[in-house]
Amino acid sequence: MGLLVVGTPLSWEESKKYFDHVRENGIEQFIHMYENGLKKTNDILLWGDEIEYIVLSVDEDHKIARVSLRQEDILEALEEHEKSGFAVDASSLISGMHNSVPIKPEELRELFHEQVNENKTPDLKKPFRAEYVTPTFHPEYGRYMVESTPGAPYGSTLEDLLNVEANMLMRRIIIQQHLAKNEFPVTLTNFPLLGAKDFTDPPTTANGPISRSFFLPDEVINSHVRFPTLTANIRTRRRRKVAMNVPIYVDKNTPQPFHDNTIPWDRDLFPEDVNAREGAALDNHIYMDSMGFGMGCCCLQLTFQTTGVDEARKLYDQLTPIAPLMMALSAATPVFRGFLAEQDCRWNVIAGAVDDRTEEELKTVPKSRYDSVDCYIANDPRNLSEYSDVPLVMNDRCYKQLRDAGIDEKLARHVAHIFFRDPLVIFSDSIHQDNTKSNGFFENLNSTNWQSIRFKPPPPQSNIGWRVEFRSLEVQLTDFENAAYAVFVVLLSRAILSFKLNFYMPISLVDENMKRAHARDAIHRHKFWFRRNPFPSSADTATSSSRDQFAEYTLDELFNGSDENGSFPGFVRIVRSYLHSCNPKASVLYRLERYIQLISQRASGECMTAATWIRRFFMNHPEYKHDSVVTQKMTYDLVKKVLDLESGGFDSDLLGKTNA
Numbered sequence: 001m002g003l004l005v006v007g008t009p010l011s012w013e014e015s016k017k018y019f020d021h022v023r024e025n026g027i028e029q030f031i032h033m034y035e036n037g038l039k040k041t042n043d044i045l046l047w048g049d050e051i052e053y054i055v056l057s058v059d060e061d062h063k064i065a066r067v068s069l070r071q072e073d074i075l076e077a078l079e080e081h082e083k084s085g086f087a088v089d090a091s092s093l094i095s096g097m098h099n100s101v102p103i104k105p106e107e108l109r110e111l112f113h114e115q116v117n118e119n120k121t122p123d124l125k126k127p128f129r130a131e132y133v134t135p136t137f138h139p140e141y142g143r144y145m146v147e148s149t150p151g152a153p154y155g156s157t158l159e160d161l162l163n164v165e166a167n168m169l170m171r172r173i174i175i176q177q178h179l180a181k182n183e184f185p186v187t188l189t190n191f192p193l194l195g196a197k198d199f200t201d202p203p204t205t206a207n208g209p210i211s212r213s214f215f216l217p218d219e220v221i222n223s224h225v226r227f228p229t230l231t232a233n234i235r236t237r238r239r240r241k242v243a244m245n246v247p248i249y250v251d252k253n254t255p256q257p258f259h260d261n262t263i264p265w266d267r268d269l270f271p272e273d274v275n276a277r278e279g280a281a282l283d284n285h286i287y288m289d290s291m292g293f294g295m296g297c298c299c300l301q302l303t304f305q306t307t308g309v310d311e312a313r314k315l316y317d318q319l320t321p322i323a324p325l326m327m328a329l330s331a332a333t334p335v336f337r338g339f340l341a342e343q344d345c346r347w348n349v350i351a352g353a354v355d356d357r358t359e360e361e362l363k364t365v366p367k368s369r370y371d372s373v374d375c376y377i378a379n380d381p382r383n384l385s386e387y388s389d390v391p392l393v394m395n396d397r398c399y400k401q402l403r404d405a406g407i408d409e410k411l412a413r414h415v416a417h418i419f420f421r422d423p424l425v426i427f428s429d430s431i432h433q434d435n436t437k438s439n440g441f442f443e444n445l446n447s448t449n450w451q452s453i454r455f456k457p458p459p460p461q462s463n464i465g466w467r468v469e470f471r472s473l474e475v476q477l478t479d480f481e482n483a484a485y486a487v488f489v490v491l492l493s494r495a496i497l498s499f500k501l502n503f504y505m506p507i508s509l510v511d512e513n514m515k516r517a518h519a520r521d522a523i524h525r526h527k528f529w530f531r532r533n534p535f536p537s538s539a540d541t542a543t544s545s546s547r548d549q550f551a552e553y554t555l556d557e558l559f560n561g562s563d564e565n566g567s568f569p570g571f572v573r574i575v576r577s578y579l580h581s582c583n584p585k586a587s588v589l590y591r592l593e594r595y596i597q598l599i600s601q602r603a604s605g606e607c608m609t610a611a612t613w614i615r616r617f618f619m620n621h622p623e624y625k626h627d628s629v630v631t632q633k634m635t636y637d638l639v640k641k642v643l644d645l646e647s648g649g650f651d652s653d654l655l656g657k658t659n660a
């Protein structure tokens with residue numbers, strides 16, 4: 001979540017004086033990065049993932065799981081230990097791997113082939129010292145969250161992809177080693193009872209002045225001053241609390257209409273308490289009123305370095321239509337604030353959770369600063385301007401500044417769009433920055449425009465290249481699944497570049513797909529727009545973007561291909577032909593195939609998304625009263641089941657059948 005600067009944030013009123021200062025200098029910083037970045041044309045393909053975890057505290061006596069608010073202690077312990085190198089017991093890695101394909105001890109060396117010093121074969125019976133793969137751990141918005149990344153980005157080889165699952169597992173084990181006996185890192189996107197009664201350890205009360213939420217105490221917010229400031233400034237800027245209303249899943253005993261009695265309708269503690277009574281809270285919906293409901297969700301993100309700026313711009317564009325589809329396929333969020341929802345994904349809740357638009361701006365500014373991409377940016381003759389067909393708000397002065405510096409129209413529009421928003425937090429000690437050496441002002445805005453795909457220019461004075469971040473994936477329950485989604489998107493992005501695939505379609509249709517991707521059981525109940533012919537063809541640059549070029553497909557058709565409905569090749573087939581074009585060793589193919597099969601079976605419905613699986617778990621629970629309510633016992637039992645899967649348990653309904 002952005003860079004953590006040490007210092008004092010300005011009050012919202014004071015910070016307004018510096019908005020234009022931040023913008024003007026941020027653009028100057030971008031121009032410097034752009035110009036220096038033009039020299040970068042030989043970078044290698046590198047990539048890395050980010051996984052976010054919820055730390056749960058489990059009370060076995062009372063069978064209750066709660067979020068543990070010990071983030072600071074945990075990260076401090078991790079940081080302390082990081083200096084001396086983490087020690088991981090290899091046997092715990094082996095037993096934790098997806099057990100439908102047992103990993104033999106000798107295979108572990110191959111898993112870590114890059115990092116293991118060949119001369120010193122690790123003795124697998126002893127703790128496996130992993131200094132050379134020291135991952136990093138970061139704070140996140142929720143004070144019950146931790147984020148981890150691999151110690152160094154992965155390279156471009158297929159063999160590198162075989163390290164991913166073990167690396168993820170190792171990171172989970174390392175976090176686990178720094179927790180109390182009753183604490184566990186879980187990769188649920190959302191804690192089902194977040195904002196319900198009695199959901200934190202230690203206990204808290206929702207009455208804090210920062211978020212002013214009915215449900216979330218300020219103690220769930222990361223205590224670094226950036227996070228409470230972000231929270232308060234969004235509320236101040238929009239002049240009311242944030243308000244998310246997710247339709248409730250209506251079961252046979254759900255009262256109709258559903259009027260939520262867990263909302264303290266009559267509270268009069270803060271001026272914003274009237275918001276709910278005055279229409280912010282809707283009947284038949286799960287109402288949420290605080291940034292933490294969104295930013296407290298966990299996701300899986302992937303960052304790709306490209307060979308240069310042109311390739312980064314192309315990859316950004318081609319991944320834009322993929323983002324909603326992969327989100328639907330990774331759906332894992334069927335419950336909010338203790339109620340089953342009529343949707344399966346977190347995205348629109350986060351969009352609402354950081355939506356800083358005033359009521360007037362809702363009429364003129366189409367989207368939250370957290371939303372899907374608004375315009376394509378590639379210098380590609382196939383990037384027709386009519387594909388960027390949704391209204392684009394821009395800061396006109398920034399646009400002019402960019403154009404005057406020679407930045408082309410497409411990139412200038414993107415950056416001026418990002419710079420339309422106000423800087424949300426300005427630190428008093430970083431008001432003066434050397435624009436040739438810093439990217440602080442640029443990142444102030446770039447990192448608070450949370451788009452489905454993020455364009456990351458090369459930071460000054462570093463050897464990092466042009467990068468593109470894929471941000472729509474919901475985090476999966478197990479490392480096997482997280483590795484599968486990561487590996488699949490990596491392979492698809494390689495196929496995109498290698499085969500020069502053309503996924504261009506109007507942004508308005510991408511937005512429509514993003515809406516549909518949220519739907520409950522979207523795999524069976526919705527179709528998605530896509531380009532009929534994703535292969536490069538001479539007709540591509542024809543000026544017509546006629547709607548006939550796009551059709552609606554099920555996710556099964558899009559991933560597994562379809563010979564009917566105008567025939568679509570399918571991303572799984574595309575990925576497989578890319579793999580074969582690399583002439584991989586049989587053993588590599590065999591291992592990667594497990595991941596591809598999971599993706600394929602999720603799309604076909606042969607196995608379930610986490611959202612469907614969790615929903616079904618709750619709906620079949622003996623304590624469930626068919627009234628949409630998720631209880632503490634139901635949540636505890638889910639957590640136990642998830643912990644079992646995370647340590648190698650198997651469930652073919654969720655994880656599919658592998659024939660590899």
Ligand code: ADP
Binds near residue numbers: 154467
């Ligand atoms: P942010 O939170 O800003 O998105 P993080 O630092 O948390 O960024 O994660 C960045 C990810 O990018 C990590 O997985 C890291 O391994 C990876 N990464 C780091 N350097 C590069 C690079 N040069 N190219 C591609 N990926 C990189």
Ligand code: MG
Binds near residue numbers: 001050052140
């Ligand atoms: Mg994060």
Ligand code: MG
Binds near residue numbers: 001050138147
């Ligand atoms: Mg991060």
Ligand code: MG
Binds near residue numbers: 001002003
């Ligand atoms: Mg970050």
Ligand code: MG
Binds near residue numbers: 050301469
């Ligand atoms: Mg990220």
Ligand code: MG
Binds near residue numbers: 371373374417451
């Ligand atoms: Mg936008």
